[in-house]
Amino acid sequence: xxxSETTSMDPQFLLVPLVVFLPLLGxxxxxxxxxxxxxxxxxxxxxxxxxGTFVVSLLLLLALxxxxxxxxxxxxxxxxxxGLDVSWSFRVDTLSVVMMLVVSLVGTLIHIYAIxxxxxxVRHQGDPARFRRFxxxxxxxxxxxxxxxxxxNFLMLFVGWEGVGLCSYLLIGFWFEKGEGxxxxxxxxxxxxxxxxxxxxxxxxxxFLIFWAFGSLNFGDIFPNVGQVAASQPGLMVAITLxxxxxxxxxxxxxxxxxxLPDAMAGPTPVSALIHAATMxxxxxxLMTRSQALYLAAPAAxxxxxWLGAVTAIFAALIAVAQFDIKKVLAYSTISQLGFMVAAVxxxxxVAAMFHLVTHAFFKALLFLSSGSVILGLEHGxxxxxxxxxxxxxxxxxxxxxxxxxxGLRKKMPTTFWVYVIGALTLAGIAPLAGFFSKDEIxxxxxxxxxxxxxxxxxxxxxxxxxxxxxxxxxxxGKARSEAANLARESAPLVxxxxxxxxxxxxxxxxxxFPGVMSLEHWLGPSIQVHEATFxxxxxxxxxxxxxxxxxxxxxxxxxxxxxxxxxxxxxxxxLGGVFSLLNQKFKVxxxxxxxxxxxxxxxxxxxxxxxxxxxxDGIANGLGSLVVALAQSLRKLQNxxxxxxALSIVAGIVIILIYLLVRV
Amino acid sequence: xxxxxxxxxxxxxxxxIASAVAMLLNRSAIYSALxxxxxxxxxxxxxxxxxxxxxxxxxxxxxxxxxxILFLFVIALLGAEKLPGYEPLKGHRTTAIVLALIFVVEVxxxxxxxxxxxxxxxxxxxxxxxxxQIGITMFTQYLLPFEVVAFIxxxxxxxxxxxxxxxxxxxxxVARGKK
Amino acid sequence: xxxxxxxxxxxIMFTLGILGxxxxxxxxxxxxxxxxMFNAANLAFVxxxxxxxxxxxxxxxxxxMAVAAAEVAVGLALMVAIFRNKGSVDIxxxxxxxx
Numbered sequence: 001x002x003x004s005e006t007t008s009m010d011p012q013f014l015l016v017p018l019v020v021f022l023p024l025l026g027x028x029x030x031x032x033x034x035x036x037x038x039x040x041x042x043x044x045x046x047x048x049x050x051x052g053t054f055v056v057s058l059l060l061l062l063a064l065x066x067x068x069x070x071x072x073x074x075x076x077x078x079x080x081x082x083g084l085d086v087s088w089s090f091r092v093d094t095l096s097v098v099m100m101l102v103v104s105l106v107g108t109l110i111h112i113y114a115i116x117x118x119x120x121x122v123r124h125q126g127d128p129a130r131f132r133r134f135x136x137x138x139x140x141x142x143x144x145x146x147x148x149x150x151x152x153n154f155l156m157l158f159v160g161w162e163g164v165g166l167c168s169y170l171l172i173g174f175w176f177e178k179g180e181g182x183x184x185x186x187x188x189x190x191x192x193x194x195x196x197x198x199x200x201x202x203x204x205x206x207x208f209l210i211f212w213a214f215g216s217l218n219f220g221d222i223f224p225n226v227g228q229v230a231a232s233q234p235g236l237m238v239a240i241t242l243x244x245x246x247x248x249x250x251x252x253x254x255x256x257x258x259x260x261l262p263d264a265m266a267g268p269t270p271v272s273a274l275i276h277a278a279t280m281x282x283x284x285x286x287l288m289t290r291s292q293a294l295y296l297a298a299p300a301a302x303x304x305x306x307w308l309g310a311v312t313a314i315f316a317a318l319i320a321v322a323q324f325d326i327k328k329v330l331a332y333s334t335i336s337q338l339g340f341m342v343a344a345v346x347x348x349x350x351v352a353a354m355f356h357l358v359t360h361a362f363f364k365a366l367l368f369l370s371s372g373s374v375i376l377g378l379e380h381g382x383x384x385x386x387x388x389x390x391x392x393x394x395x396x397x398x399x400x401x402x403x404x405x406x407x408g409l410r411k412k413m414p415t416t417f418w419v420y421v422i423g424a425l426t427l428a429g430i431a432p433l434a435g436f437f438s439k440d441e442i443x444x445x446x447x448x449x450x451x452x453x454x455x456x457x458x459x460x461x462x463x464x465x466x467x468x469x470x471x472x473x474x475x476x477x478g479k480a481r482s483e484a485a486n487l488a489r490e491s492a493p494l495v496x497x498x499x500x501x502x503x504x505x506x507x508x509x510x511x512x513x514f515p516g517v518m519s520l521e522h523w524l525g526p527s528i529q530v531h532e533a534t535f536x537x538x539x540x541x542x543x544x545x546x547x548x549x550x551x552x553x554x555x556x557x558x559x560x561x562x563x564x565x566x567x568x569x570x571x572x573x574x575x576l577g578g579v580f581s582l583l584n585q586k587f588k589v590x591x592x593x594x595x596x597x598x599x600x601x602x603x604x605x606x607x608x609x610x611x612x613x614x615x616x617x618d619g620i621a622n623g624l625g626s627l628v629v630a631l632a633q634s635l636r637k638l639q640n641x642x643x644x645x646x647a648l649s650i651v652a653g654i655v656i657i658l659i660y661l662l663v664r665v
Numbered sequence: 666x667x668x669x670x671x672x673x674x675x676x677x678x679x680x681x682i683a684s685a686v687a688m689l690l691n692r693s694a695i696y697s698a699l700x701x702x703x704x705x706x707x708x709x710x711x712x713x714x715x716x717x718x719x720x721x722x723x724x725x726x727x728x729x730x731x732x733x734i735l736f737l738f739v740i741a742l743l744g745a746e747k748l749p750g751y752e753p754l755k756g757h758r759t760t761a762i763v764l765a766l767i768f769v770v771e772v773x774x775x776x777x778x779x780x781x782x783x784x785x786x787x788x789x790x791x792x793x794x795x796x797x798q799i800g801i802t803m804f805t806q807y808l809l810p811f812e813v814v815a816f817i818x819x820x821x822x823x824x825x826x827x828x829x830x831x832x833x834x835x836x837x838x839v840a841r842g843k844k
Numbered sequence: 845x846x847x848x849x850x851x852x853x854x855x856i857m858f859t860l861g862i863l864g865x866x867x868x869x870x871x872x873x874x875x876x877x878x879x880x881m882f883n884a885a886n887l888a889f890v891x892x893x894x895x896x897x898x899x900x901x902x903x904x905x906x907x908x909m910a911v912a913a914a915e916v917a918v919g920l921a922l923m924v925a926i927f928r929n930k931g932s933v934d935i936x937x938x939x940x941x942x943x
Contacts, residue, residue, distance in 0.1 A: 641942025651764050658771045678853050685860040701876050715894045727909050732916050739920045743927050761866035765859045772855040776848050802899045814910045821914030825921040
């Protein structure tokens with residue numbers, strides 16, 4: 001991977017800083033003039049900023065087609081201290097452009113979707129003035145993500161990493177005063193930030209170790225020299241990669257730091273789509289792909305990565321089977337799919353991982369946005385029901401996100417239904433939709449690498465198809481199980497048109513790396529080391545059969561005899577009993593963390609806050625004050641107003657001086 | 666260093682110290698003043714022994730003659746004869762006596778250890794400290810301090826008059842109703 | 845006789861003056877003790893004038909006497925003024941600077 005510095009650079013490459021500065025410009029305009037411009041204008045400005053980013057990324061793509069080796073575009077020097085020289089430069093190569101395209105394309109579609117969605121949502125939550133803030137945060141997120149993917153050194157990547165973490169906190173806790181007990185959304189945001197922090201700590205240690213080993217943080221200085229550093233200090237490579245894996249498991253929601261992602265569903269649906277499905281969580285996969293050279297030098301770490309991904313995939317898929325909230329199912333599905341990608345990186349099949357990243361961006365965003373459309377429909381049904389029934393309607397609070405309250409929405413919301421089915425089938429891996437090809441490539445690589453990992457991944461694929469089928473039957477088929485579902489209606493075109501575009505992308509996305517043509521593989525060749533993938537027909541046929549079996553099974557359980565009422569027990573619960581409730585409770589991982597880690601930590605904080613800080617340190621500070629006061633009180637006695645005692649002090653002084661003069665040598 | 670000399674000196678010293686102590690301890694202010702006069706007279710004799718006749722006479726005239734008379738006038742004017750003997754400040758007496766003892770011991774130690782060849786007093790010629798000599802020295806070498814002292818005396822005179830003046834109320838103060 | 849005898853006498857008189865200033869409460873007696881201290885200093889001056897055969901010491905005594913006279917005049921005038929305000933010459937009663 002050699003970045004050409006000598007041949008002349010196509011001036012189109014100089015456009016790359018715009019990918020960061022266009023969203024920042026959008027923020028500035030919305031911040032200064034947003035209040036006066038109105039909702040439509042705010043949304044338009046934000047979407048134009050994101051769209052502009054997409055156009056710039058396309059131009060970079062075209063420029064790269066001529067010169068695929070890529071370029072560095074330095075912008076400014078940040079600081080230079082000691083041996084460390086960090087500058088903000090942009091790296092335009094095939095890998096980063098792929099990420100830029102995905103982020104900007106999906107980002108733009110989600111911005112457009114969010115105009116319609118947030119218009120309804122701010123009214124449902126009761127604060128229309130917050131519309132502008134949402135789009136400012138969304139643009140900030142795009143800017144931070146662009147910094148991350150276009151960075152040329154680890155420190156700028158970390159800046160973007162932290163930036164997207166901040167934006168996820170801001171956007172998850174967007175309705176910070178709402179949620180259970182008035183604080184649940186804020187707590188979810190806090191949880192996301194803190195869990196990500198733990199991962200960031202690992203990444204930071206890895207960056208420190210990288211600087212220690214290589215003396216620089218620039219990609220161009222590090223990756224070509226991995227060989228010689230690894231030869232001298234192999235253990236260091238393993239340490240770097242494992243700490244980096246800690247960071248990745250925080251951001252890309254692997255075990256043990258995945259717990260923030262399901263809670264993050266507290267944010268509005270466009271947030272879930274953008275951040276958690278399409279872009280932010282994939283930052284970890286991008287990081288590992290970018291640092292491929294480091295991982296290739298530490299085979300032990302690669303194994304760890306592979307197993308971690310596979311175990312996470314099946315773990316999350318199991319939990320998703322027993323969830324009732326429509327977004328939580330998708331959240332655990334995201335964790336599971338991320339497990340696939342991480343496992344693929346661990347196997348050395350980075351191309352497969354990037355391919356799955358791209359297709360996953362399309363269909364997961366589609367699924368999240370469609371679920372948002374479903375939720376909008378139910379919310380509309382709730383308000384319509386409340387208006388028609390007056391006081392009586394407020395008596396029972398219906399959760400618009402609980403699948404048990406849905407049903408029969410196929411007739412009420414046809415567009416949403418069709419795009420959702422397309423998304424679900426893609427996720428399940430049905431040919432010839434995009435998900436089939438990308439997932440299949442991963443499974444083929446697993447088959448070659450390690451049979452146990454292959455089994456785990458195939459089981460996860462089976463469960464994926466099963467719970468998606470379950471979701472479709474529960475939400476769209478059968479009869480409406482609540483008044484709200486009865487009164488639901490299709491969403492505005494501003495909401496459905498991006499859905500249709502995403503659906504089309506999910507269908508044709510497989511062409512990105514169609515077996516035989518393998519365009520993505522050749523495209524990524526100049527940037528990373530490519531492992532030649534072979535299309536194994538038996539694996540493909542096998543995984544297709546597994547998926548179809550799972551869908552048929554789900555139909556047998558949920559489709560043939562749909563749930564009658566919203567309170568009917570899930571048929572799987574009846575048969576599996578305790579196992580089902582364990583899955584429903586997410587294997588009680590959150591509770592375990594709470595008991596083992598959080599409560600002792602809170603006790604420790606309490607100890608430091610009260611006896612140590614208030615008692616001891618404040619005691620010292622206050623004690624000093626009291627000491628001074630006491631000193632002053634005692635010194636005050638000197639001034640008693642009696643001339644004779646003043647004279648006495650003078651005489652005492654004279655005596656002392658005389659003693660000094662007497663003994664002076 | 667004849668025996669008569671020492672006896673003479675001892676006699677005078679004892680009188681000086683005794684009169685000083687008596688001045689300190691006496692309850693009545695008038696008696697203290699009178700003892701101080703005695704002390705001054707004794708010191709004047711000692712000046713004579715040290716060969717300073719002019720100073721001795723000046724001492725008697727100015728100190729014992731003028732200053733002490735002034736004191737006696739004021740004591741009589743203020744009627745400040747007897748005062749209660751208790752001591753309001755705690756430990757003041759003890760501390761004062763201790764410090765004074767230390768002081769005197771220190772000075773004696775100075776005299777003992779830091780002496781640089783103190784010789785006995787010499788017999789001086791008669792005109793060593795005669796008025797002529799003093800006059801010549803004062804008006805040639807020490808003319809400036811002499812003039813300055815003149816000013817000091819002038820300001821003291823004015824000050825004494827001003828400080829003891831009784832304020833008569835002006836027309837403005839009467840108009841404002843002041844006393 | 846050695847000069848140090850005179851100096852010792854001067855020291856003792858000075859100390860007695862200090863004691864007088866510290867121990868007596870009558871302001872006039874305090875002034876008188878101050879005069880005693882002046883005299884002790886004068887004695888020392890004259891002693892040294894004798895020892896070093898210089899007239900300077902005696903001139904100094906002259907000036908000290910003049911200044912002491914001026915000081916007594918002003919000081920007693922002050923005492924009179926204070927007596928008019930406070931009604932007594934007890935120095936312990938002049939403690940308005942107590943803080």
